[in-house]
Amino acid sequence: xxxxxxxxxxxxxxxxxxxxxxxxxxxxxxxxxxxxxxxxxxxxxxxxxxxxxxxxxxxxxxxxxxxxxxxxxxxxxxxxxxxxxxxxxxxxxxxxxxxxxxxxxxxxxxxxxxxxxxxxxxxxxxxxxxxxxxxxxxxxxxxxxxxxxxxxxxxxxxxxxxxxxxxxxxxxxxxxxxxxxxxxxxxxxx
Numbered sequence: 339x340x341x342x343x344x345x346x347x348x349x350x351x352x353x354x355x356x357x358x359x360x361x362x363x364x365x366x367x368x369x370x371x372x373x374x375x376x377x378x379x380x381x382x383x384x385x386x387x388x389x390x391x392x393x394x395x396x397x398x399x400x401x402x403x404x405x406x407x408x409x410x411x412x413x414x415x416x417x418x419x420x421x422x423x424x425x426x427x428x429x430x431x432x433x434x435x436x437x438x439x440x441x442x443x444x445x446x447x448x449x450x451x452x453x454x455x456x457x458x459x460x461x462x463x464x465x466x467x468x469x470x471x472x473x474x475x476x477x478x479x480x481x482x483x484x485x486x487x488x489x490x491x492x493x494x495x496x497x498x499x500x501x502x503x504x505x506x507x508x509x510x511x512x513x514x515x516x517x518x519x520x521x522x523x524x525x526x527x528x
Contacts, residue, residue: 369430369437373426376423376427376430377427380419380420383419384419387412387413390412391413394408404526407526410520410522410523413519413520414520414521414522414523417517418519420519421517421519424514424516460499460502461499463498464495464496464498467491467495468495
């Protein structure tokens with residue numbers, strides 16, 4: 339399970355923007371190799387965490403609250419490793435993304451998308467809706483509620499256009515948030 343989580347975290351970070359890539363041209367595949375090495379080291383560390391946490395959870399001589407405190411303390415010990423791996427994966431993910439995107443012709447991709455009949459139709463409907471709004475003179479009326487409504491309509495039209503041009507599997511995922519380490523539990527009192 340730890341391997342799945344660590345690999346999922348790494349894969350979630352891969353499609354980051356190539357704008358974050360460094361200007362230096364690294365060896366092809368070097369970023370992937372460094373990311374794989376970091377993932378392997380992280381996986382080994384998390385396997386050790388899993389074994390220790392399991393041993394604590396199975397120790398019946400401890401009360402439930404003491405077990406919880408010890409697992410939380412154990413997590414606090416490993417939290418810096420998670421943060422370090424996340425930072426390392428983010429660094430290498432941008433390099434991998436830049437490497438993957440270097441052969442993509444963005445202009446051709448945009449041109450192809452704009453020539454799609456569904457996209458053209460969505461754009462024409464958006465222009466028609468915009469023209470109707472302008473003729474309605476609602477934009478000249480400074481009523482805040484009306485402006486909010488038309489802003490929502492415009493956002494809906496833009497969202498529909500974006501949905502029409504997105505290719506399945508090529509959507510940019512939401513950027514992941516780094517997990518916050520749990521607070522260290524108070525020391526057990528004897």
